[in-house]
Ligand SMILES: Nc1nc2c(c(=O)[nH]1)N[C@H]1C(S)=C(S)[C@@H](COP(=O)(O)OP(=O)(O)OC[C@H]3O[C@@H](n4cnc5c(N)ncnc54)[C@H](O)[C@@H]3O)O[C@H]1N2
């Protein structure tokens with residue numbers, strides 16, 4: 001078992017910066033899933049477990065980019081307008097034209113057809129004039145126009161898909177273009193997710209009148225959905241009650257079939273919490289205080305030998321700590337690397353004051369006017385205001401050193417769609 005934090009990270013007075021937290025994760029956790037070779041069509045959204053080296057170049061031959069007429073550019077220099085050529089034949093895609101181009105001849109050619117030998121320039125069909133068995137081409141094209149060169153996309157021997165990427169439609173297209181029908185991928189990470197707290201219910205019959213103080217569980221359905229989108233094999237562990245024996249039993253049971261256990265709630269006052277006592281008994285738990293808002297408290301540890309992360313209970317804090325920290329752990333365990341969330345820039349249209357030393361994630365919408373992308377802040381910042389996410393496009397990332405923001409200041413943001421994977 002590894003050391004998850006050093007004294008500095010555990011010290012109650014110091015806050016752990018996002019980069020430090022990610023570094024600890026990268027240092028301490030390694031790939032927890034097996035590899036499997038799967039049919040290409042079954043690999044979408046899985047993480048590639050091998051480098052793919054191009055077995056040949058693409059395109060494999062010089063070919064035409066348009067429907068038109070192919071000529072030898074050298075012939076033009078020996079002619080004067082009108083540039084009229086005798087037609088020699090037709091080169092079709094999927095068939096190799098058998099003969100070399102004759103001097104002062106043109107070959108009718110279709111998009112994708114291999115260039116017959118001596119053909120180096122193609123004129124688009126609609127720019128040419130056809131008279132019986134002759135074709136007149138316009139002046140003004142450069143040598144090589146409308147052709148595609150062998151190897152201009154992929155070079156034989158090149159690493160074309162890298163181990164650790166999550167396979168997107170374009171990657172599957174590239175693999176197919178190289179004739180690959182199977183890829184070796186990491187099997188989906190198995191994650192069991194729990195909510196915790198006596199106020200949390202799943203009961204469809206719950207009535208706010210009769211059961212004052214109770215609320216419906218929003219964290220587990222939301223986190224399950226986030227994990228699904230990342231190709232994770234998620235098991236819903238339900239709600240952990242305030243009952244040590246039940247918590248122990250449920251966590252130990254989950255550790256038999258999961259590669260990672262996530263819970264939400266009960267991390268801010270860990271010292272008096274049942275979770276802390278139980279996990280200390282059956283594994284290890286560290287309480288981190290992150291230098292972010294929302295989402296300061298976070299627990300990291302192991303249940304037996306299985307990695308565990310405890311997210312804060314407030315739904316937006318849960319979402320943000322998932323996006324900026326737990327997402328990195330999921331990537332690390334699932335073999336996805338290097339992993340980074342994309343960060344873009346916009347111009348703030350609002351004022352904001354913040355404390356130095358904490359990175360803040362504000363929920364923003366984005367509009368574009370006169371080519372400028374503007375960020376508008378959701379009016380309320382509370383970590384329990386889940387509709388701040390449904391009404392936003394992105395999380396603005398305000399750096400630790402910033403103390404105030406004015407309209408017109410540059411601002412960085414992570415699109416929610418990128419977090420959704
Ligand atoms: N004395 C202190 N109190 C709090 C601190 C602190 O440092 N000292 N930190 C605050 C911050 S910041 C956060 S975030 C929360 C995190 O608390 P916990 O992780 O212990 O979460 P809970 O207390 O269990 O719940 C907080 C809040 O979220 C609601 N919740 C919890 N689980 C769910 C769920 N599955 N679905 C919907 N809502 C959920 C819960 O009802 C509470 O309202 O602590 C602050 N307090």
Ligand code: MOO
Nearest residue numbers: 294295296317383
């Ligand atoms: O993690 Mo708490 O705000 O930061 O709700």
